[in-house]
Amino acid sequence: MEEMHQVAIAAKDPASGRQLSSQVSILSAMELIWNLCEILFIEVAPAGPLLLHLLDWVRLHVCEVDSLSADVLGSENPSKHENFWKLVTVLVLQGRLDEARQMLSKEADTSPTSAGMCRILGDLMRTMPILSPGNTQTLTELELKWQHWHEECERHLQDGTFAASPHLESLCKIMLGDEAALLEQKELLSNWYHFLVTRLLYSHPTVKPIDLHFYAQSSLDLFLGGESSPEPLDNILMAAFEFDIHQVIKECSIALSNWWFVAHLTDLLDHCKLLQSHNLYFGSNMREFLLLEYASGLFAHHSLWQLGVDYFDYCPELGRVSLELHIERIPLNTEQKALKVLRICEQRQMTEQVRSICKILAMKAVRNNRLGSALSWSIRAKDAAFATLVSDRFLRDYCERGCFSDLDLIDNLGPAMMLSDRLTFLGKYREFHRLYGEKRFVDAASLLLSLMTSQIAPRSFWMTLLTDALPLLEQKQVIFSAEQTYELMRCLEDLTSGRPEHGEPDAQQLQDDDIETTKVEMLRLALARNLAGAIIREGSLEGS
Amino acid sequence: MEEIYAKFVSQKISKTRWRPVPPGSLQTAETFTTGSWDNEENYVSLWSIGDFGNLDSDGGFEGDPKLLCDIRHHGDVMDLQFFDQERIVAASSTGCVTIFLHHPNNQTLSVNQQWTTAHYHTGPGSPSYSSAPCTGIVCNNPEIVTVGEDGRINLFRADYKEAVRTIDNADSSTLHAVTFLRTPEILTVNSIGQLKIWDFRQQGNEPSQILSLTGDRVPLHCVDRHPNQQHVVATGGQDGMLSIWDVRQGTMPFSLLKAHEAEMWEVHFHPSNPDHLFTCSEDGSLWHWDASTDVPEKSSLFHQGGRTSTFLSHSISNQANVHQSLISSWLTDPAKDRIDITSLLPTRTLSVNSLDVLGPCLVCGTDAEAIYVTRQLFS
Secondary structure, eight states, rough: OHHHHHHHHSSSSSSHHHHHHHHHHHHHHHHHHHHIIIIIIOOOOOOTHHHHHHHHHHHHHHHHHHHHHHHHHOOOOGGGTTHHHHHHHHHHHTTHHHHHHHHHHHHHHGGGGGGHHHHHHHHHHHHOOOOOOOOOHHHHHHHHHHHHHHHHHHHHHHHHTTTOOOHHHHHHHTTTOHHHHHHHHHHHHHHHHHHHHHHHHHHHOOOOOOGGGHEEEEEEEEHHHSSSOOOOHHHHHHHHHTTTTHHHHHHHHHHHHSHHHHHHHHHHHHHHHHHHOOOOSSSSSSSHHHHHHHHHHHHHHHTTTTHHHHHHOOOOTTTTHHHHHHHTTTTTOOOHHHHHHOOOOHTTTOOOHHHHHHHHHHHHHHHHOOHHHHHHHHHHHHHHHHHHHHHHHHHHHHHHHHSSSSHHHHOOGGGGGGGHHHHHHHHHHHHHHHHHHHHHHHHHHHHHHHHHHTSSSGGGGHHHHHHHHHHHHSSSSOSSSSHHHOOOOOHEEEHHOOOOOOOOOOOOHHHHHHHHHHHHHHHHHHHHHHHHHHHHHHHHHHHH | OOEEEEEEOOSSSEEEEEEEOOOOOOOOOOEEEEESSSSEEEEEEEOOOTTTTBOOOOOOOOOOOOEEEEESSSSSSHHHHHSSEEEEEETTTTTTTEEEEETTTEOOOEEEETTTTTSSEOOOTTOOOOOOOEEEEEEEEEEEEEEETOOEEEEETTTOOSOSSTTSSSSSSSSEEEESSSSTEEEEETSEEEEEEEEEESSSSSSSSEHHHHSSSSOOEEEEOOOOOOOOOEEEESSSSSEEETTSOOOOOOOOOOOOEEEEEEEEEEESSSTEHHHHHHHTTEEEEEOTOOOOOOOGGGGGEEEEEEEEOBOSOOOOOOOOOTOOGGGGGGSSOOOOEEEEEESSOOOEEEEEEEEEEEEEETTSSSEEEESSSOO
16 A cells, blocks of 8 residues: 555655655554554563564564665675665664674675674674574573573673674674664664664563563653654554553544544454443443544545444444434435435434435425425325325316326325325325226216215315316216215305305405305206206116 | 456446447457546546456456546436447436547547536526436437436437427436337336336327336336347336336236345346346345356356355246247246346445446446456356
């Protein structure tokens, strides 16, 4: 990943290059902290292996040596390369003694004068006791051997074995853990934690975890030498060396610009059961708190919100509530996006959110005059009130225009028709029109009547229904039976008698009333004539 | 062995389409286009998996698609189709339909033609203008048909400024996809489970035929027509069901096959090997359906790719009257025949939004910001 960024830096213009390199530095800092936490908190390496882990950690993160080594070894005469001694020193500083020895043997080959010294130092490097995994020796044995080796180094230095070569002498001093000699190589160490690990390697190879913070603090102080104050990264690493998990998390939260790192680190530590003792006085626990923060950040992003869902899923206490709150607030510019959001809700049985999202979509459709769409959405939301509202709009449109829109939908309502009374009425009323259109007058007539008698039809619509009955009443053959005609009459009387008296009617109202009165008169006349016809027919049928 | 290569592209991909190979050429597909959605800036991009000589030491192939060029696209890319070798038609969530032209000489894309207000709720010119997403396009040079959330069907012709034909309020609900049936006839699917056939020779705003799922009105999201037998149509629904229809007979699907666990976003018959069908879904799966009955031993090859399962299906109309010599393998009773289903993606990801097949090549795009390509579908 870092290599990729390096390529990007090389390729792009300086502005984006700067941005990318700052991203790379943040990323490598995160990796540094992460790996250290792994060693200290998760591996919980005991004295001995601890140092080996720390060495690996430093080698992983101070990696200029590889390019340097390639550079030197690639040259025609490595030992004469200007960076030859720099490379050897770096190798020794990182405890890569085998490689350092090979370099020294190259030097020995080319300059016979120093060959002897090189061999002695090489031998010292070879004999340095180290803990190897799989070796059964105890720490005490190691300590004893190491002590011997240390004394041997000391003796060579005292005897002036390397006096003729300042380079070799300083290497020997480094291997003795001489602080002054180490600090001379400040540039090659590049940072205090490298200094710390090198110093431990050559003076306290069996450092106990508990003593780590003491050496860390003194290394930091020595390295900075009072010239500069520690940076956030230094504080974070120091907190880790002190085994103060909460301080690490806190410092990271302050220093890093987003919650990604802290949330994941805390999650990992929590899974290792390292955070259980600590309870927050708000929210649930620290892990969940940080995960929620991070997931909320994702939800604010225009495209990463889908990932936030998974994070919320893994917050047992407040995850669902947070998801419920966030998911309703996603801007829905297309129905496809809405469907994706709805799927997320439905998978988690979040019925309330499904309802509210469908309602939003239904409202939007109504605003856009897409009644069919609106009805579909309210059926999906099982929102009876809204279905009623949309059905009313359909009926109003019908009254205004005299024909139905969106027949493809209304004719195919199926069981969804039962959602609200008004919707049932709409479906049935449309069915009446279809029956009428198919000239099945008797069925149409009884359906029409049942709409009124069963009280499904809204009162305000009765006049329209009665008017619809007019052509049926005027048919040549008798369609409404006497019984049915009585019912119709009762409906008409109910309607007219229930009408409240108006005060001072204006001209428009008078005209409306006039039309109304004419309508009622016509209905009464038609009903009376139909009744007469029906009685005669029924009477004659019985008689015959 | 089926090899499938993933490429992460840092944008959620809504559509992927192969560039058609010139008729009669022996080339295999090597260029495809993708459209992104839900980003602040969306792009239509052109990719190549060319470099045929570039076999690596294992004899495998360098599968990494390379970006040829891209261009900003206003709004989500809702659908994408190649108009011809150089032109790509894109549908936008802003209701705009754009033709992009690819210049192979300097590898750039440019806007060739644009109908900015192809789909809208409230008309352009009115102060309360509100656009509606265009949800589907189908091209048959020189004609382009678009459908949208406004229930409108537009017939455009390249190089004509205005729509040749518009059917306002063609559907009371959202139209999700469109395909050509026979030349003047198109087929649309909508969000209340209906298939409608429209004949552009007829005036008026009524479909010539309506077919629908029974009862439950499950929204249909995608449609594809059998490449050789034009009466055979496959659709995918919100419940992940695959429906096979015979549009000559009945108003109900010929068979319903239980498939994905969530919305089926796309279904495609293999253009030259139509016994094979491909579907992808919101549940993050991509399936290869093999209905070729004559290859019992060959089918074992397909088991390697991943999860293999054979689904019991129920036929809702056992029409015994279909007796023809040229019966499609999709119109036999699926309860009797095995259909081998292979999952093509190695791991379940976020929604697979789009797929396309051409020859031995398949490309698909996901919400996990990845595109997957394979060039060895039938090896």
